[in-house]
Amino acid sequence: MFTLSDIKKSLLVSLWFMFLTFPIMVIRVNTIENVIEWRWNNMILVGLGSFILSFLWRYMIERKEAGRKKAETGVTELPLFQRIVGNRRLSVPGMIGFSIFIIVFPFAFSSYQVNIMTTALIYIVLGLGLNIVVGLAGLLDLGYVAFYAVGAYSYALLNYHYGLGFWVALPVGAGIAALMGILLGFPVLRLRGDYLAIVTLGFGEIIRLILENYNDFSFGPSGIANIPRPGFFGMEMSLSTAIIYLYFIMIGMTLLTVFVVGRLENSRLGRAWIALREDEIACQAMGIDKTKTKLTAFSLGATWAGMGGVIFAAKTTFINPASFTFMESAMILSLVVLGGMGSIFGVIVGSFVLILLPEYLRGVGEYRMLLFGITLVIMMVFRPQGLIAKVRRTYKFEREEVSGTPEASRQ
Amino acid sequence: MEYFLEIFLGGLTRGSIYALIALGYTMVYGIIELINFAHGEIYMIGAFTGLIIASILTLVGLHPVAVLALASLAAVIYAAAYGFTIEKVAYKPLRHAQRLSPLISAIGMSIFLQNYVLLAQTSDFLPFPNLIPEFEFMDPYAHIIGSAEIVIILTTAVVMVLLTILIKFTKIGKAMRATAQDRNMAMLVGVNVNQVISVTFIIGSATAAIGGVLIASHVGMINFYIGFIAGIKAFTAAVLGGIGSIPGAVLGSFVLGWTESFATGYVSSDYEDVFAFALLVLILIFRPEGILGRSTAQKV
Known part of the structure; x- marks a missing residue:
């Protein structure tokens, strides 16, 4: 994930944000005394912060895409929270x-x-x-x-x-x-x-x-x-x-x-x-x-x-x-x-x-x-579904395991 | 009669400012069907950038007209940059999400930007230098309409004409109209939809910044919260005129401006905002598609 092109991308992002936040974050004008305050340290903070965050952002986006692909293949499991609630030994x-x-x-x-x-x-x-x-x-x-x-x-x-x-x-x-x-x-x-x-x-x-x-x-x-x-x-x-x-x-x-x-x-x-x-x-x-x-x-x-x-x-x-x-x-x-x-x-x-x-x-x-x-x-x-996603009540069709009936033998 | 004229022109000025902001709402809505809640904040950031640049240039000792021009230019550039970035960060990843998600993301963005300016600058009202010069030939009419108001109305008119030309006659304008009609179809015929959306955000933000600098210079005061109420009003105007329609946004803005002006001038100034919102509610109840909007039948 730390390839050269990634670093270049993040560098561009951080430059862009330094430009973007320049007037608001760096300059402060005191209109009463007519003095301008330059706060260059803010710019450094923004640059560093956005450099690191852009890595994180890309990583998270990738993970989200991977998650969506996984959901499309049909393999979904109950979220952790629902599993805890469903387990009586833990929930009671x-x-x-x-x-x-x-x-x-x-x-x-x-x-x-x-x-x-x-x-x-x-x-x-x-x-x-x-x-x-x-x-x-x-x-x-x-x-x-x-x-x-x-x-x-x-x-x-x-x-x-x-x-x-x-x-x-x-x-x-x-x-x-x-x-x-x-x-x-x-x-x-x-x-x-x-x-x-x-x-x-x-x-x-x-x-x-x-x-x-x-x-x-x-x-x-x-x-x-x-x-x-x-x-x-x-x-x-x-x-x-x-x-x-x-x-x-x-x-x-x-x-x-x-x-x-x-x-x-x-x-x-x-x-x-x-x-x-x-x-x-x-x-x-x-x-x-x-x-x-x-x-x-x-x-x-x-x-x-x-x-x-x-x-x-x-x-x-x-x-x-x-x-x-x-x-x-x-x-x-x-x-x-x-x-x-x-x-x-x-x-x-x-x-x-x-x-x-x-x-x-x-x-x-x-x-x-x-x-x-x-x-x-x-x-x-x-995470558009929220911290604890709503799980819709679902009904599963389960065949009864009764041996000898034509239903079961047909499987 | 003179009182009436004064109020009428005051309403026109108000309407012009609303129109400059409402354009961004209506264009964005036309293309991606999103209420860009952060749009009011872009207007506010435009005004702040304008103020900061103008203060520096005034200290340097430039001529007020040059200051106005340069400050407006900086405000436009920065607002456009903010609009572009906001779209990339907060809306683009949500393009295929359910409908509520981008809206809530937009509300979050709006809260974030307000507090960003509050923390980085100040929570106080800042005085905005009066950059628009007083014209001498306006003196006889000064009791009816000020020079600043004339400048605002004229600027709005020029921006509207330019925007109409852009949308009607240029290639990107055509692409925008195509995307607004049917995004998937536009993609199929080779329109770069992401680029079109970015351009829409940039143009909308730029016009909002022009409005921001003009009104700030006219009123003389700004703080971090001006974007919220202006944004809501401008959105109201856009909905009044029929959201998604550019002439509608302009017309709706003027209707809203006049409503507020006449309500303040003849009834009571306490309820200015109440009249604006009541008008919105009434319009939506009796003509949900707005004054110039087309009602589309929902197909299954």
Whole structure:
């Protein structure tokens, strides 16, 4: 792999990138004092980095091509993860260990850690909700955060005006979000994929802009503060107890979501979604009502976002429109894609990776979004199926080994 | 009446800038059916390169017109180079992947480029020198339209004419049209499709950079985030006009520019973006193929 032509290629790549990043990386102009700062060491870094990375890139591309050839010959084996889950001797103790960890976690770690974990769990719920829309039904929704905002603001406003508690607001917020999903869904679901993406993006921005500008209704950019945390039959709770309590609510919520989505996936409706994703026309020919199926996906996805929003508002006790930007939608979409579109376990892994990793890697803090962007690109190029790929349930035809029957003797 | 005219011309200026960006979207979509989310970032990088080069040249003490010309040239070259590279890195390996993959790769690229500029430069708004000179003969009309606006509108018109000539009458233009119609067929008759796609990215990025330098010089402020909202707006314009169609992108941009201008001028400036997106949603609902787009029947 280190032949002369390879080195020449990499050298060219590194020269090209040095040229490309020259004005942005090397020169910095201080327009107030009118001084130019030259940062030549950045250029050397870019040159060296791109030289090495270009080798890696070519190697990975070659491997990917080889992998595709292998897949074409028909030899496919189950991914490692599915083999572990399929093996009961490994999966049962794993599950038990994991459950114990979940229960002990809030008592063993600080409130700060528990808070981060709760955030990750909220993202799991959001991701699983979006997974219905994007992963199963194949509708690219870039404005998912709008429903999240609707849920959060429903709780905040209902509480502010009518003093509604968390447990009442949870279903109400989910219901309002679902309603919004249907309202948006009706007109836009006729659109093809890319158009749908851009309209949902626009819708998300509209919701955010309205929340930002309509001061009488949403209190504008300053947001709403003093949102109560969830109560437990009117019990007074200290801050740390409230955090632990919210953590367990979120665990319950996540389990519920996993259960519901898992059941939906293999239901008649879930299979209709997958069919719709694969081929719309064939699916309609099989007698599936396109509009209704898409609408249910949309509104169910929105329901989970609404619930996530209510919990988010209860967790932070303060919300403002800045929490509901397009970046948030992109984040949720990325964790679905990173984890593996359509795969429940993938979404869970994806949220842990995307939410927890930056928290624990404070050192790369400012590079977080940079790495995030590049990870999306690299994932799409080299592993478009995600970390934990969805394996479709398959049925194998196995002949019964009964000797003496004409069936067996014919083999 | 004068107020109306002022708003009308303001909308035209806005529309011109959108058109310069929207062209890249529509051309790329026409050829590989991809929403190039990173396109807004290319516009931003064009503006930044322009700013950096312009600042250096101003410090050296060049005449503003020469500064404008050289800075625009550098911006165009760099934006084109970025467009070319992005296509090679993020989209080319995905040419045969499922439809969602390139789109997500594009979103990733867009986030990456934003943060790249944020980290390498600054997160603050940078003042952009006003490079477009004030014409004396414009003085009587200065309350209706400024010199910068005239320059923007004229530049856009020139770019549009050149682009039309390129696509209608040159060999590469023919190849582009062929690829847009049917990529496989174009390959069969000997069109180098990879080259055509690269050229499309280069041209689209170059026009976006022109828009970037012009608007930055007109508004006087840039930061790393300007590409996002401009990109979304320009995409809206491209969809309004019928994505894939070049005259459509221009028309859609003007419609969008006027909508925003009149909404701000007569209703309220807080909801400028809301009007833009609401217009998009309405158009897509009632005429999903856009104003000038052709609706194609889906065949099985």
